[in-house]
Amino acid sequence: MPLLDEDAPLGREQLDALARPLIDRTVAACRAALAAAGVGPTHVFLVGGASRYPLVSTALHQALGIIPTAAEQPELAVAEGAVRPLPVESGAGAPTPGSPVRRRRSRRGVVLVAGLAVVAVSAGTALAFRPDGRGVAQELVAPATHAASSVATPTSTPTPTPTPSVAAGVDPCLVGRWQAVSYHQPGVNMWGTKVDLGLSGKGWFVNYLADGTGWTDYRAEGNKSGRAGGKTYRVTHKGTVTWRHKTVGDKLVITSVRNSGTTTWRVNGSVRVSAALTQDPEADPSASYRCDDDELTVVDNVNSETYRRIGLAQPPPR
Structure with missing residues (x-):
């Protein structure tokens, strides 16, 4: 805080706690807009x-069960998508010099801009203080239904990819493929020596699959x-572990664990023990x-x- 010459740390958990009411x-507001329009997001x-x-x-993701897609340059999406020029109608000939070029605003564009207005007013400014300039704004786009017209649209609307339903008790945020980037297990007993293990x-x-199943892939790295x-x-783990998962509050519950593979323990590069792959019984x-x-x-x-x-x-290997 330059004016006071004091440090005021703001951690991610604190920032999330402050931002959550605004984001909610x-x-x-976005869900209300969709409901009022009578459309559902895909x-x-x-x-x-x-x-x-x-x-x-x-x-x-938690509210809609749909994994959001980030634009490459999200700050430019409104300017690039709001207005499209209409093609010249068949037989109409070229426009008269000096005459205005006819343009139309697509219904998709209207939904885009209107949705952003709601988002920006309710939350966009509130987090503008974030050091990297990030605040809160998002857009929900439903399949646009264009009114019948003799004028063809410049491009056709792509067929949306169906989003898989998420089973009861499954946190949609978990659904996906994840790679371990850190691991810490302190005080592991290695033949009388306490060792802190890391990745x-x-x-x-x-x-984590949407149907509540999941598996760990140790085939390449473990x-x-x-x-x-x-x-x-x-x-070193080699093989796979399959399981079922569900969430209860802030708890991730793993059941029906099945292991396939081997675990090898080495000391200074020499194999000490090799056995069937198992999960830590103390976990x-x-x-x-x-x-x-x-x-x-x-x-x-x-x-x-x-x-x-x-x-x-x-899906797990068969």
């Missing part, structure tokens, strides 16, 4: 520079390592979690893990 009102597009704030996408390598993958007493300890199957659009954190009584969203969930 924005989402409610796609969610994030437009306006403020839409980069991660909690916006998370709130929309080693690129990180494994977890897949390494955890740590040093203690001048030695390097490494745990609590009900873990605390936090899902914020592209980041997932899971913490139980044994370890903590952080994941980055990398795409759509893949």
Whole structure:
């Protein structure tokens, strides 16, 4: 705070707590606009520079069950999409020099601009103070129904991709494919030595499917390592783990776990033990979690893990 020459840290949790009421009102306003228009969203597009704030996408995903799509330059979406020129009608000939060019505003464009107006008024300005300039603005686009006209539209409306339904008890934010980016398990007993294990390598993958099933992919990467007493300890998983998942409040509950593969323990590169792949028996199957659009954190009584969203969930191998 330059005027007072004092530091005033503002963490992400604090910022989210301040922003959540504004974002909730924005989402409610968008849903009310859709209801008044009598249309339902099949796609969610994030437009306006403020839409980069991660909690916006998370709130929309949770409310609508649709994974939002971010525009490459969200701050330009309104200017580029509001007005289109009409093509010259067949047989009409070229326009007379000096005559105005006929343009029309498509219904999709009207929905886009009107939706943004609601969003910008309710929340866009409120978070403009964010250091990187991100605030809150988002856009819900429903399939446009154009009135019958003898004039063809410049381009045809693409057929929307159907969004899979999400099973009861499944948090829509979880649905997708995630890659581990950090792992921490303190005080693991390695033949009488306490070792703090962390992620080693690129990180494994977890897949949460909309039907409540999921699986962990250890086929390419599954390494955890740590040093203690001048030695390097490494745990390597190879294979897959399948399970069912649901959420209860802020808890992620994993059940029906099945393992397929091996786990190998090494000390200074030499294999000490190799056995069938199993989950840590001390781990609590009900873990605390936090899902914020592209980041997932899971913490139980044994370890903590952080994941980055990398795409759509893949079905387990057969």
